[in-house]
Amino acid sequence: MLTWPKGLLQLLLLHTAWEMGSGQLHYSVLEESQHGTFVGRIAQDLGLEVSKLVPRMFRMLSKGEKDYFEVNLQNGILFVNSRIDREELCAKNADCVLHLEVIVEKPLAFFHVEVEIKDMNDNPPIFSAREQILSIAELITSGTQFLLEGASDADIGTNAVLTYKLSPNNHFSLDSGSDEDETNSVVLVLKVPLDREESPVHHLVLTATDGGEPKLTGTVQLVIKVLDVNDNPPVFNQSVYRIKLLENTASGSLVINLNAIDLDEGINREMSYFFSNKVPLHFKNTFGINTDTGEIKVIEKLDYEDTNFYELHIVAEDKGSPPLSKQCKVLIDILDINDNIPEVFVNSISVPLPEDSTLGTVVAIISALDKDSGINGQVRCFLWPTGVPFKLKFTFKNYYSLILDATLDREQVAEYKFVVTVEDQGIPPLSSSITLLVPISDINDNAPAFTQPSYTVFVKENNPPGAHIFTVSALDPDVAGNALITYWIDEKLWPLSNYISVHSESGKLYALQSLDYEELKLLEFQVRAKDAGMPTLCGNATVQVFVMDENDNAPAMSGSSEExxxxxxxxxxxxxxxxxxxxxxxxxxxxxxxxxxxxxxxxxxxxxxxxxxxxxxxxxxxxxxxxxxxxxxxxxxxxxxxxxxxxxxxxxxxxxxxxxxxxxxxxxxxxxxxxxxxxxxxxxxxxxxxxxxxxxxxxxxxxxxxxxxxxxxxxxxxxxxxxxxxxxxxxxxxxxxxxxxxxxxxxxxxxxxxxxxxxxxxxxxxxxxxxxxxxxxxxxxxxxxxxxxxxxxxxxxx
Structure with a gap:
């Protein structure tokens, strides 16, 4: 169910989350819910219009291997997509939360959604074996206690709180107490001493009932054999041992040396140590016990991120006839070390980036992840080199927005290549990096510029019509169509269409007719250049064409040719x-x-x-x-x-x-x-x-x-x-x-x-x-x- 505050505070928080472009929702749903089970109105709760979910490319990402939830894009409802087994996902962890990431485009925004999986009483108590056999010597005094293997329940909370009941009999009763680890144990108490001659075997039924609704039960057959002689079981100096180990503890390292005491003598005093049947197999693969000395050692590499707590049930059994045994618990806490390099991911990126982008434009969404815990799992993210026009803005839970922090100019820098580094707070700190390339797209912000403001050209008279006399050149630092230049002659000052022309693409100047120095000595005009951008930008240059004289006129006498x-x-x-x-x-x-x-x-x-x-x-x-x-x-x-x-x-x-x-x-x-x-x-x-x-x-x-x-x-x-x-x-x-x-x-x-x-x-x-x-x-x-x-x-x- 939605856990937002009510009233005005709810509206204020929703509005603030929407303005920041990010937010967080919390829902809860029971495990084993059927496909299509309603979870929440996610679009409404995030402030998104249902009609714009598809145009804005609404998508939801889950961090798990399966898609347990789905969103109906027609109505914006979050529903259960596949079967959810809380015990499979979270085992005995009290908090079982699935994290969902919601991303929408145009404009880019993202949200974090948590769905808590509620436990339901779907697992009955289970005993490790169908029957338990106890050998009890006769003449043992009343009040003697015998530790029984209790049942286990995969559920949590009240659904996993077990109570035990023993079938009616004249010799035994149950004493349910709490160990230091607050887990229930079952103790069988002898009320009346046994007489092997009266009854050598007693058959009892032990029933375990959980605290869920409806209640579920599990049973085990107790077979009690009455024996003689060995009447003192081994005794540990404490029932629960607590050990702390660093996760980098080397294989072969000693964890604890257990020592149980048996008051009997001879063979009845000799004992052996072994793991109880309640200990999971992979625990037994991680730790080993010496059956003779009781030493427990590490035999496989520890990993805090895999398992951070071990509960080992150790049995000490003497070699009497019949043998007597006693159990204790060894609780091992694994301490985290900084052994996981943080990871950085680019969830979304918008490139190329126009050079006229406004400050604050979101370029990319970046997330960081460190599997360590505590200070070893706390990370910080930064850019290198520091001179790039971008900065990282923290959002929530190791999510960052890469935003534009300075104006861009493609003509100075066409693309930016920088490194995003994430570093944890461990000692020594670990880090990792990714390289981002952000190309800058061009806009038409540069007018064509001639290589010099004016040109002087000398042309001999009597040139052939159409002769190439000069080439003007303009440069535009823009690219593509923004840098495509065309040339023309500005004839506002003086019509030149009969004398000079310019090639629109190459800038070559041509004399359209043969020039005569005696008639025309100087042509002065402006050549203009414009690009093909939107809007069009222009530049101009002045050209002076001097006509140079040739010896094409003979000396002439202005008078008569007579003597x-x-x-x-x-x-x-x-x-x-x-x-x-x-x-x-x-x-x-x-x-x-x-x-x-x-x-x-x-x-x-x-x-x-x-x-x-x-x-x-x-x-x-x-x-x-x-x-x-x-x-x-x-x-x-x-x-x-x-x-x-x-x-x-x-x-x-x-x-x-x-x-x-x-x-x-x-x-x-x-x-x-x-x-x-x-x-x-x-x-x-x-x-x-x-x-x-x-x-x-x-x-x-x-x-x-x-x-x-x-x-x-x-x-x-x-x-x-x-x-x-x-x-x-x-x-x-x-x-x-x-x-x-x-x-x-x-x-x-x-x-x-x-x-x-x-x-x-x-x-x-x-x-x-x-x-x-x-x-x-x-x-x-x-x-x-x-x-x-x-x-x-x-x-x-x-």
């Missing part, structure tokens, strides 16, 4: 600057660095500046020059690979100082490719010439310095790469920086289009296209005052 006429008054001194050729190249850097030279067969007395384009005389020209009109063919080449070039033709006419100059002279190239200059000695011309010379000298010094520190390199082909500073010319000019670069070719684009050739003619007046006379000094372009920077490469314009 240009220059009038000079002879004589002319050596080194006289006649004019300046100016060409433009649409490329940049090394590819736009121009060099001027005269074709050999047309050089004559003329020379041209290699990088300045200035045309000057090599020696004095006088009035005696044979050719009054001379043509100069100037070749303009860049420094690219392959090298591209263009030509310009210049005509020089020599006149004497007395020749008349007509006002209708036309200069077909004036205003476009060359500018006539008046050779007047003025301050501006001197300043311009000095400035050009000084800056040219400075450029030469810079050229020499850079040649000492930088080796010429080829600029990179299209493809992946980092932003680098490349020395692209033989004079050490820097072709790229991390910012946008422009070509600077000595003059601005506007000036270059209008003034490609500058002529210095000191004495000849210059006429404009409209026929007006203009001072040569006034026609000097600003470009004449600028220093040719072609030999300096590319200048970074901020």
């Amino acid at each position: 240009n006429l220059i009038l000079l008054v002879v004589p002319v001194m050596p080194g006289h600057i006649v004019g300046k050729i100016h060409a433009l190249d649409a490329d940049s850097g090394y590819n736009a660095w121009l060099r001027y030279e005269l074709v050999e067969e047309s050089s004559g007395p003329w020379s041209v500046g290699q990088y300045s384009g200035e045309v000057s005389t090599k020696y004095s020209l006088g009035e005696s020059e044979e050719s009054r009109i001379q043509s100069l063919l100037v070749l303009v080449k860049d420094h690219g690979k392959p090298q591209l070039s263009a030509t310009a033709t210049l005509s020089v006419s020599l006149v004497t100082s007395g020749q008349t100059i007509k006002t209708d002279i036309t200069l077909p190239w004036s205003g476009e490719n060359f500018v006539p200059l008046v050779d007047s000695i003025n301050v501006y011309l001197i300043i311009a010439i000095c400035s050009v010379s000084s800056l040219f000298l400075l450029s030469t010094l810079i050229y020499v310095a850079l040649r000492c520190h930088c080796k010429a390199k080829e600029s990179m082909v299209y493809g992946p790469g980092m932003a680098t500073l490349v020395c692209a010319s033989e004079v050490g000019s820097w072709s790229y920086s991390n910012r946008h670069s422009h070509i600077l070719a000595g003059v601005s684009a506007e000036a270059g289009a209008k003034s490609d050739l500058m002529i210095f003619s000191p004495n000849i007046p210059v006429f404009a296209n409209n026929g007006e006379f203009r001072n040569g000094t006034e026609l000097i372009s600003d470009s004449a005052k600028e220093v040719s920077c072609a030999h300096c490469g590319v200048f970074d314009i901020k």
Whole structure:
């Protein structure tokens, strides 16, 4: 029957047990109950809904070999499943309890149920033999006592309390007393001395009755033979001996040396010792007795967990005729030692454990068992190493819950492997361990991250469409779908669908069309990466694609291809600057660095500046020059690979100082490719010439310095790469920086289009296209005052 307290205390205890996820019930049932006998409403008593027993995977575990009980999952009733024999389960133990463990899932909870097996009077008293034979000498005085073998009853309590009754007779009566072990004994008392001649044999019936309801009885025939002579039985110095032995007592160890005394003499005094028939066989296999000396020794290993108490009935019998005997009891208590290693079991475990599990989550249910008793059977359970994010919480009777004690992060630790150790309190303590592996399952808590926040890519112009130019890569420490990354280009800042694409899976960047440095020098955009988790997380990186120049534009003269006429008054001194050729190249850097030279067969007395384009005389020209009109063919080449070039033709006419100059002279190239200059000695011309010379000298010094520190390199082909500073010319000019670069070719684009050739003619007046006379000094372009920077490469314009 249910033994919970009544009223409000019962409700409070039930509620507390439910909140803790564990509890304990106590029922009782009679042994030999039929199958289906009601035991208790276990679901109701545990606070479980009957309708949820199956969904919550209700199950009951018993610690025995047989399933004596079962639960009806339809109504939650605990009933008897098979026959229960209390004597078979618990023998003479006063408390006979079966332990049941109840486990439910979702959420995980467990309960402990005890079912006490009540004894019923189903065993009658039993004597060890059908008859007992006593030999009693005549002339024994009245009051002499004879110890009889009593009956045994397998029941306990009042069901095993025996009373004895002797069949009616004139010579004997019974004296029932209590020994020190509180077990009933039967003593036959001689009331009237026996006379062998009157009756040599007496037949009596001894009846034993238990205290159960209904009462059960057992009988034995007493055959009493009347003998002569030997009238003194052996006598022990005490009727009960109590001995304590450690369970590790070695075989052959002495337990006790019994010594009985017989007052007779001669053969009637000699005696032998032996076990009574009441001693069980396995007791006789554990202890041995020396029939001559009465020594009792251990002959087999003792085990407290098997049997912790022995009751030995010893008989001392003399060798008289007839022999007389006396019985005593040797009660042996076995003392426990710490000889059983505690065991640990995992009753239930929930893995893998999500990394976002809340603190206090029950991961596993663990139980410990130690067969020892007392302090040797008390255990404690702990984890090793101590740094794991779990702890053990004691529930009841050596049951523990493994709960989460700290937050988890799968990216730092993907699984935890630790040892659960159980240790008893004995001296020395014994322990055992099991290893638990708790894998952590992933959630999408990490966004993809690129290997660097920004990338710089250099691509040569005129790349083939669809060329792979770079690969971006993002990493996600999550796993499975949470780490599956796809890429795309964010076109919110600038539509790039005609220029760049990215492969969604590999992160490879492709140039969709051929890039032209002269049209587009920089592409800047963001590449985004997202994972496949729920919810989706994203990351981004900035990509800068710099287009690198190739020598795909030849130098171009912005003026006419016709010859240009220059009038000079002879004589002319050596080194006289006649004019300046100016060409433009649409490329940049090394590819736009121009060099001027005269074709050999047309050089004559003329020379041209290699990088300045200035045309000057090599020696004095006088009035005696044979050719009054001379043509100069100037070749303009860049420094690219392959090298591209263009030509310009210049005509020089020599006149004497007395020749008349007509006002209708036309200069077909004036205003476009060359500018006539008046050779007047003025301050501006001197300043311009000095400035050009000084800056040219400075450029030469810079050229020499850079040649000492930088080796010429080829600029990179299209493809992946980092932003680098490349020395692209033989004079050490820097072709790229991390910012946008422009070509600077000595003059601005506007000036270059209008003034490609500058002529210095000191004495000849210059006429404009409209026929007006203009001072040569006034026609000097600003470009004449600028220093040719072609030999300096590319200048970074901020």
